[in-house]
């Protein structure tokens with residue numbers, strides 16, 4: 352039986368009452384007391400999953416994974432929620448439906464110039480936790496002969512205004528919305544998103560892309576707009592755009608949320624808001 356059914360309906364006690372005074376019965380009662388918190392936790396998780404705007408077939412798959420190993424799920428979730436509490440913008444939902452305030456600017460931006468990182472031009476900035484993870488990731492890639500070129504990082508609200516207006520002018524409103532974000536709706540304003548390499552589909556054919564697909568999650572980076580997910584994410588496939596969410600969150604995403612960042616983020620948003 353599905354653990355979510357158990358969570359919703361509760362488990363009936365079918366054991367005989369003749370054992371009421373036996374040690375076996377007592378230990379069973381103790382066990383049920385311990386199980387109850389997990390049952391109510393599962394019911395709360397189910398409620399948030401239902402609100403997270405996840406397509407039903409994927410929702411079923413996610414529930415099955417949680418059902419198959421709930422202890423690991425709650426362990427990771429507790430770690431991720433502790434991070435989200437301490438640093439709310441690290442896992443914040445930012446997309447076409449939920450925008451950042453116009454005046455949001457991270458307080459811990461680090462300039463990437465002269466840090467030894469590979470950059471397309473001077474002036475790129477990232478939030479400290481993303482920067483530190485990128486340094487570790489770039490060193491690991493370099494040891495395997497791969498260079499990770501940062502072509503875009505933090506973008507202010509004002510800069511997004513410029514980019515979006517330019518795209519609308521060049522390609523029209525509809526196409527501009529497929530390929531770029533309205534001001535306030537860009538993960539780049541968080542200071543934790545990076546565009547690597549050429550920022551074109553050709554990037555997917557490079558050694559750097561192959562390396563990132565295989566290893567980025569180990570450093571807390573996650574591909575935001577995967578191939579074939581435009582109906583869900585609202586954006587065309589961007590093989591070059593990664594967001595830093597931390598290694599506990601990438602583990603949760605990989606093991607339970609089918610590797611899809613927006614499913615995890617939307618779930619956390621439903622749960623924490």
Ligand SMILES: [Zn+2]
Pocket residue numbers: 503539544545546592593
């Ligand atoms: Zn990007």
